[in-house]
Each structure stands twice: as structure tokens, then as C-alpha cells.
Amino acid sequence: MKSDLDHLMQERGIDAFVIIGTENDDTDRSYITNGAHASATVVKKYGHAPVLIVSGMEVDEAAKSGLQVYTFHNFKLPQIMKEHAGNRRAITREFYGNIFDEFEINGRLAFYGTGSVMQTWKRLNHIQQDFAGRIEIVEDEETDIFQVARRTKDADEITQLRESGAKTSQVLRATRDWLSTHRAAGDAVVNSDGQPLTIGDVKLFVRMRLMEAGMEDTEGMIFAQGRDAGVPHSRGEANTPLKVGQTIVFDLFPRPIGGGYYHDSTRTWCLGEASPEVEEAYRLVMHAFTQSMEALTVGQPTRELQELVCDIFESHGHPTPKSTPGTSVGYVHSLGHGVGLDIHEAPGIGNFTPSQVVFETGNVVSIEPGLYYPEKGWGIRVEDTVFIDESGHAQSMTDCPYDLVIPLTG
Amino acid sequence: MKSDLDHLMQERGIDAFVIIGTENDDTDRSYITNGAHASATVVKKYGHAPVLIVSGMEVDEAAKSGLQVYTFHNFKLPQIMKEHAGNRRAITREFYGNIFDEFEINGRLAFYGTGSVMQTWKRLNHIQQDFAGRIEIVEDEETDIFQVARRTKDADEITQLRESGAKTSQVLRATRDWLSTHRAAGDAVVNSDGQPLTIGDVKLFVRMRLMEAGMEDTEGMIFAQGRDAGVPHSRGEANTPLKVGQTIVFDLFPRPIGGGYYHDSTRTWCLGEASPEVEEAYRLVMHAFTQSMEALTVGQPTRELQELVCDIFESHGHPTPKSTPGTSVGYVHSLGHGVGLDIHEAPGIGNFTPSQVVFETGNVVSIEPGLYYPEKGWGIRVEDTVFIDESGHAQSMTDCPYDLVIPLTG
Numbered sequence: 106m107k108s109d110l111d112h113l114m115q116e117r118g119i120d121a122f123v124i125i126g127t128e129n130d131d132t133d134r135s136y137i138t139n140g141a142h143a144s145a146t147v148v149k150k151y152g153h154a155p156v157l158i159v160s161g162m163e164v165d166e167a168a169k170s171g172l173q174v175y176t177f178h179n180f181k182l183p184q185i186m187k188e189h190a191g192n193r194r195a196i197t198r199e200f201y202g203n204i205f206d207e208f209e210i211n212g213r214l215a216f217y218g219t220g221s222v223m224q225t226w227k228r229l230n231h232i233q234q235d236f237a238g239r240i241e242i243v244e245d246e247e248t249d250i251f252q253v254a255r256r257t258k259d260a261d262e263i264t265q266l267r268e269s270g271a272k273t274s275q276v277l278r279a280t281r282d283w284l285s286t287h288r289a290a291g292d293a294v295v296n297s298d299g300q301p302l303t304i305g306d307v308k309l310f311v312r313m314r315l316m317e318a319g320m321e322d323t324e325g326m327i328f329a330q331g332r333d334a335g336v337p338h339s340r341g342e343a344n345t346p347l348k349v350g351q352t353i354v355f356d357l358f359p360r361p362i363g364g365g366y367y368h369d370s371t372r373t374w375c376l377g378e379a380s381p382e383v384e385e386a387y388r389l390v391m392h393a394f395t396q397s398m399e400a401l402t403v404g405q406p407t408r409e410l411q412e413l414v415c416d417i418f419e420s421h422g423h424p425t426p427k428s429t430p431g432t433s434v435g436y437v438h439s440l441g442h443g444v445g446l447d448i449h450e451a452p453g454i455g456n457f458t459p460s461q462v463v464f465e466t467g468n469v470v471s472i473e474p475g476l477y478y479p480e481k482g483w484g485i486r487v488e489d490t491v492f493i494d495e496s497g498h499a500q501s502m503t504d505c506p507y508d509l510v511i512p513l514t515g
Numbered sequence: 516m517k518s519d520l521d522h523l524m525q526e527r528g529i530d531a532f533v534i535i536g537t538e539n540d541d542t543d544r545s546y547i548t549n550g551a552h553a554s555a556t557v558v559k560k561y562g563h564a565p566v567l568i569v570s571g572m573e574v575d576e577a578a579k580s581g582l583q584v585y586t587f588h589n590f591k592l593p594q595i596m597k598e599h600a601g602n603r604r605a606i607t608r609e610f611y612g613n614i615f616d617e618f619e620i621n622g623r624l625a626f627y628g629t630g631s632v633m634q635t636w637k638r639l640n641h642i643q644q645d646f647a648g649r650i651e652i653v654e655d656e657e658t659d660i661f662q663v664a665r666r667t668k669d670a671d672e673i674t675q676l677r678e679s680g681a682k683t684s685q686v687l688r689a690t691r692d693w694l695s696t697h698r699a700a701g702d703a704v705v706n707s708d709g710q711p712l713t714i715g716d717v718k719l720f721v722r723m724r725l726m727e728a729g730m731e732d733t734e735g736m737i738f739a740q741g742r743d744a745g746v747p748h749s750r751g752e753a754n755t756p757l758k759v760g761q762t763i764v765f766d767l768f769p770r771p772i773g774g775g776y777y778h779d780s781t782r783t784w785c786l787g788e789a790s791p792e793v794e795e796a797y798r799l800v801m802h803a804f805t806q807s808m809e810a811l812t813v814g815q816p817t818r819e820l821q822e823l824v825c826d827i828f829e830s831h832g833h834p835t836p837k838s839t840p841g842t843s844v845g846y847v848h849s850l851g852h853g854v855g856l857d858i859h860e861a862p863g864i865g866n867f868t869p870s871q872v873v874f875e876t877g878n879v880v881s882i883e884p885g886l887y888y889p890e891k892g893w894g895i896r897v898e899d900t901v902f903i904d905e906s907g908h909a910q911s912m913t914d915c916p917y918d919l920v921i922p923l924t925g
Contacts, residue, residue: 124632125632128859129539129629142735142750160748161841161843161847162746162747162748162843162847162848163748164746165743165746165749166748166749166750176841177841178841182841183836183840183841184840186840186867187840187866187867190867190869191657191867191869193657215633216632216633216636217631217632217633218631218632219539219629219630219631219632220629220630220632220635221627221628221629222534222535222626222627222628222629222630222635222639223625223626223627223654223655223659225630225632225635225636226626226635226636226639226652226654227654227655229632229636230654242636244633244636244637244640245633245637247601247603249633309726312726312772313723313726316719316722316723316726321731323733325552325773333575336572336574336575337572338570338572338573338576339575339576340552340576362722363735426593430593430594430596430597431571431586431587431588431592431593433571433572437571437572438572449538456597457596457597457600457601459600459601
């Protein structure tokens with residue numbers, strides 16, 4: 106939780122950190138600024154509240170964070186830029202020098218944020234050289250302090266995650282109901298005018314419903330059919346007409362418009378009917394899903410849950426990453442991941458997740474087993490976002506039926 | 516243009532570059548992959564076509580780039596991850612080692628992409644140490660090779676930019692027409708049911724029209740009124756009711772859904788009527804706008820256009836960054852910036868833009884003079900995205916009337 110940051114800084118010997126002010130969205134910054142939309146430089150010393158440094162234009166927006174806001178002016182940036190026009194290294198040195206002086210920053214300093222790889226490399230190299238003896242740039246651990254803090258959600262975050270879950274579920278159900286109003290014409294799926302329904306039509310419907318719910322699809326939903334459904338990250342082509350009986354993998358993972366907590370959920374549907382082969386595989390995926398929901402307990406290494414699911418699939422003859430690393434048929438991915446301000450965050454639940462990573466109260470994770478056989482023309486995935494509550498068990502935040510077949514009643 | 520990359524690499528002594536494969540959207544990667552939505556690692560050696568390295572899941576998507584696609588498997592990543600579980604440094608060393616061997620990469624290597632500042636710092640430090648003697652990590656110039664290549668658009672890019680311009684303009688005009696269907700009730704603006712119109716209502720209308728046009732508002736449009744319009748980057752509060760006669764700054768900068776070329780445009784509107792003070796200031800902003808459009812010529816340092824606009828405003832008694840760096844009243848920002856796969860890209864058109872940066876045929880830039888007096892309760896900005904054509908002159912890609920007052924005819 107956010108309140109763990111000081112403790113984590115102390116544990117890792119971080120005297121202060123800076124989140125570099127870039128135009129890139131950065132969810133660590135959103136986390137610290139309580140969602141304010143400012144491309145602020147954030148400075149936090151151990152034991153002190155974070156402060157924000159923004160351009161004059163962003164003062165009002167930054168103030169929404171509830172944190173103390175400074176402007177570039179306070180650190181003489183306009184004069185520095187004039188004096189050192191075009192010399193980025195000198196500008197960085199003078200600007201950061203003023204910040205370090207004002208807040209008495211010395212010692213082990215960590216830099217976070219999101220930005221250009223090339224700019225980061227140059228800027229931190231220059232700071233390291235130009236402040237040698239005063240500042241030592243920290244290499245944080247593989248799971249950095251933000252990832253650790255963010256992987257357990259506080260009450261306010263859970264409220265926001267539940268809200269995103271309720272809204273996303275409402276859109277899933279509305280999509281299901283709307284698909285059901287169509288009818289079969291041979292193997293085609295058509296609307297009341299007899300027009301074939303395409304994936305593009307469905308995505309437009311979903312985007313409209315999301316917008317009405319105040320949500321946005323920033324990462325590009327998956328609505329993929331048949332062979333495409335068997336390739337887990339194929340998103341589905343807009344001009345593909347839907348067909349009776351094909352598997353459809355619908356993976357929807359929106360966030361509130363403008364930023365906030367994501368929800369991640371997948372349903373697999375067959376319109377009108379499903380083949381016996383798909384029905385059997387679907388039952389197995391649902392079995393893996395319910396088994397992993399039931400087995401999940403606080404203190405358990407997350408990878409054990411992935412291994413449990415691999416064992417279930419392997420006992421039915423499907424390849425998995427446990428015995429066949431890199432397989433592209435059978436069960437081909439991780440069981441899940443943390444969900445929060447990023448759609449993918451800590452903790453991971455995969456075969457290579459270090460065994461020290463265990464489930465904790467306050468985790469919000471996706472649970473998403475699946476089976477994929479593109480050459481057989483099908484793929485299946487079922488996914489809920491779940492919250493690990495105070496009793497230590499998984500509570501789903503996704504509310505949509507798990508039925509495979511959607512009847513065509515139009 | 517894209518075809519300049521090899522020439523730029525040679526000029527700067529870059530033997531090869533890597534765009535690091537991260538989950539972050541990166542427009543240099545989009546540029547190289549022709550818009551394919553894959554979180555690919557891109558490897559390009561001087562004189563060779565770029566190649567993509569992706570997970571098995573992303574092969575189909577990556578193939579849309581038209582480039583050669585490799586999977587992690589080809590470089591033994593699954594085995595490496597198993598062998599070095601949890602040791603990211605060793606995984607990076609073995610994985611990159613295999614890539615460097617396969618493509619015979621040695622010498623001066625540049626890293627681009629977008630990613631976590633902390634991860635970038637650690638990863639590049641480790642590569643530098645672990646491949647010492649074989650690889651030297653390049654610090655590219657302040658304006659990196661992608662920024663240089665991308666600042667002149669080729670014919671295909673211009674087509675896409677024109678399309679975004681046409682669609683955005685259509686939404687601007689539709690919003691204007693729809694606002695005009697409202698009526699005044701005292702100083703309130705109300706719909707046919709007598710309900711007050713809020714900024715939230717307008718933003719919802721705009722988002723719906725964008726969606727119908729296949730565009731998305733990824734960066735958060737500005738629709739700000741009165742004092743808020745005087746704070747250039749205040750976005751406008753959803754629950755604010757619109758008032759007759761207040762200035763509204765409407766800055767719309769969407770891109771095609773899922774990614775592509777942005778369009779950037781701003782109109783300032785007063786509903787029903789405008790005060791004489793605002794009308795006079797608006798005429799001056801329009802004068803600065805038309806003067807800068809006319810003065811813009813190929814070969815001219817971009818900062819000269821900013822200085823021209825500063826001079827126009829100063830001659831009428833308004834502070835500008837030329838004589839009052841960091842001013843928050845008067846003209847408070849740069850005249851414009853490049854527009855492309857990023858909403859802000861090269862070239863800059865500001866007081867601190869180095870004088871070597873000149874307008875070139877193929878530039879697509881925003882031209883956006885404005886005046887801001889939050890304490891007087893108003894702000895004004897007018898912005899088109901313009902293309903510098905082969906005759907060397909500015910051609911607007913925005914098509915929406917410049918009238919200040921929108922009559923309330925409801």
C-alpha cells in the first residue's frame with residue numbers, strides 16, 4: 106500500500122526518489138498524485154510527503170493531488186533554459202542542482218517514471234557524473250518499491266477496482282444480451298435486417314457501451330473468432346463476419362476515461378451452438394478456473410497456482426509451459442497477473458515467477474486459464490479479476506455468466 | 516523520412532540500434548513496424564532492414580508490419596528464463612548475447628523505445644558492463660535519429676495526417692453546430708428541455724462523434740471556460756455549466772482508434788455574445804495566427820516564427836516568453852510543435868528551440884498563438900495543424916470556421 110513506501114525506502118537504503126517529469130503517462134506518478142493529470146516531476150525524501158514540480162500551466166491540475174506544488178519557476182528553469190539554450194546536459198545539471206539544494210537531497214537517489222530509453226540513459230548518466238560524490242543513483246530491486254507497494258490495494262483502491270469491475274461486467278452482459286438478439290442464417294449470424302454481423306460491429310457496440318459507463322478501451326480489446334481465438338493476443342479483424350458455432354474469445358480490459366483502475370475479464374462464447382470437442386475443452390478450462398479460485402490462499406507462492414493449472418491440463422494431454430516452455434498450443438501463458446493502475450502489474454502468476462512471490466491480502470489479480478489450438482480453429486479463455494479479501498480467499502469482481510453457448514433468438 | 520534512418524545512423528556512427536520490447540506504447544516502434552500492435556523488440560543493423568522479435572502470441576500481429584519476424588524461441592528465451600529464473604541480469608545477458616551473435620552486432624549500439632526509467636537504467640548499465648569490449652552504448656544527439664527522420668513526413672504519412680485532419684475537423688464543426696442549437700436563459704445555456712448544458716455534456720457529445728469517425732481522445736481534450744480557459748492546460752470540469760459570453764477554449768487532438776497520426780486543433784468560442792475586450796484580443800490572436808501562417812517559409816529557423824508572434828503581442832502590451840520568461844499571463848507558451856504519431860514531436864517552435872532547427876518541406880506542425888488572462892476570466896487560443904508543402908508554404912489541414920461567437924439559435 107501507499108503507506109508502505111517509506112518503509113520500503115528505508116529497507117532498501119533509498120534516501121530520496123524522483124519520478125521524472127515526462128509527457129508519458131506513468132502510473133507510479135498517478136499513484137503518488139492520486140490521479141491528478143499532470144506531467145509532474147515528483148520528489149520524495151524518506152520520511153517526507155512527496156512534492157510536485159510542474160510548469161505554470163499545470164498548477165491547477167497538480168493541486169488536485171492534495172500535495173504541495175512547486176513550479177519550474179521556483180527552481181529557476183526559465184532562466185536556466187535561456188542561459189544554456191540547447192545544452193540539455195547543463196540545463197539538467199542546474200535544474201536538478203536547485204531541486205537537490207532546496208530539499209537537501211544527498212546520498213542514494215532512485216529515479217522512477219516512464220520515458221524515452223535514450224533520454225533516460227543520457228540523463229541519468231549525466232546526473233551520475235555531474236553530481237559524483239553527492240548523489241549515488243540506486244539500482245532498485247527487480248520488483249521495485251512501487252511494484253511492492255502497489256501489489257496490495259488499500260480500501261480506497263478496492264472501491265475504485267470494484268467500480269471498474271461492475272461497469273465492465275455490465276458491458277460484458279449487455280454484449281452477451283445483444284449478440285443473442287441476432288439470428289442464424291446458415292452458418293452466418295445476421296441482424297434483423299439480414300445483414301451479417303461483423304467483429305467491427307461488435308467492437309463498436311462495446312465501445313459505445315463502455316463510453317456510456319464512463320470507461321475506455323485504451324489497450325485494444327480482443328474479440329477474436331475461430332483460428333484467431335486460438336492465438337491468444339490476436340485482437341480480431343473488424344471485417345470478419347461472425348459464424349455460428351465458432352469459439353469467440355472476448356477479452357475486455359478497460360479503465361475509467363482519462364485514467365484509473367483497470368478491470369480485466371474474458372469470456373469465451375459460441376453463438377447458437379458449440380462442437381462437442383469445444384464443449385469438452387471448455388469444461389476443462391472451467392474446471393481449471395474454479396480449481397484455481399478455490400486453491401488460492403494467502404501465503405502460497407503464486408507460481409504454485411500456475412503449476413496446479415499446468416498439472417490439470419497436462420493430465421488431460423495438453424502441452425503447457427511447465428513441461429513444454431514456449432509451447433504455442435495447449436495452455437500457452439501465465440495464469441494471471443496483478444491488476445490496478447496498470448493492466449499488468451505485480452504479482453505475476455507464472456512458471457518463472459520467483460517462489461518468494463506469494464499471495465497477500467489486498468492483491469487484485471486476474472485468473473485466466475485457457476486452451477489454444479489455432480490449427481483446429483479454436484481457442485478458449487475464461488478470466489475474472491479477483492480480490493484477495495481479509496479471510497485470505499479469492500473474491501471475484503467480475504459478474505457475468507460463464508455459459509459457453511449464447512442462444513441466437515433473433 | 517523513414518528512408519533517412521540509414522543515412523542518419525552512418526552520420527552519427529551508429530552500427531545498430533535496438534528498440535527495447537516493452538509493454539509501453541512507443542511511437543518509434545509504431546513508425547518502424549508500420550503501425551503493427553506488437554510489443555516487439557526491434558533490431559536494425561546499419562544497411563539492413565529492421566527485424567522484429569516477439570513472443571509466440573504476437574507473431575500474427577507483428578507480421579502485419581511486413582518485416583521479418585522472429586520469436587523469443589529463436590533466441591532460446593524460454594530455456595534461458597528457466598535456467599536463470601529470477602535473475603534478470605543473467606536473462607538479459609544471455610538473450611541479448613544470442614541476438615547479437617545471430618545478427619553479428621558489435622560496436623556502437625543505440626537503444627530506443629519507451630520504458631520504465633528504473634528498468635532502463637539497470638538494463639543498459641548491465642549490458643554495458645556485460646558486453647564491455649564488444650558493445651559501446653551510444654548517446655544519440657539531443658534530437659535523436661527518429662526525431663529527425665519523423666519530422667519530415669512521406670506521402671503515405673501525409674495521407675494519414677490529412678485523414679485525421681478531415682475527421683477531427685468534422686467533429687469540431689459538428690460540435691459547433693450542436694452548441695448553436697441551444698438557447699440562452701439569462702446567462703445560462705440550456706437545451707430544448709431547459710436543462711443547463713455542462714462541459715461534461717459537451718465532452719460526451721464530442722467523444723461520441725469522435726468514435727463514429729473512428730477517432731479517440733487519448734490525451735484528454737480541453738474544453739475550458741472563463742478563468743479555466745485562461746490556464747492553457749486546464750481541461751475543464753465536467754460539472755461546470757456553460758455561460759453566455761464566456762470564452763471557451765476547445766483544444767481537440769485525437770488519433771485514429773488504436774493508434775496512428777494525431778491531429779491538433781483549437782477553436783475559441785463565445786456562446787451568444789462576446790465582450791468588446793475579448794473581441795479585441797481575439798482579433799489580435801487571429802492576426803498573429805494569419806501573420807505566422809503567411810510568414811512561415813522553408814529554411815527559416817522555427818524560433819523566428821515564435822519571435823514574430825511575441826513581437827506582435829508585445830507591440831500591443833502583452834507579456835510574452837521573449838521578454839518575460841515563465842510569464843503566466845499574456846502569451847505564455849510556444850507557437851507550436853510537430854504533429855505525427857506523437858501529439859508533440861519535432862520540430863519545436865519556441866523561444867528556446869535551437870536556431871539550427873528550420874522549417875522543412877514535409878513538416879507537419881501546429882500553429883497555435885493565444886492570450887491568457889485567468890484573473891480577467893478569459894483565455895483565447897486558435898490552432899490549426901499545417902503541412903509545409905513542396906512550394907515551401909504552410910497549408911492548413913484543419914477545416915473549421917474561425918468565428919468567435921456561436922449564435923444560440925435554439
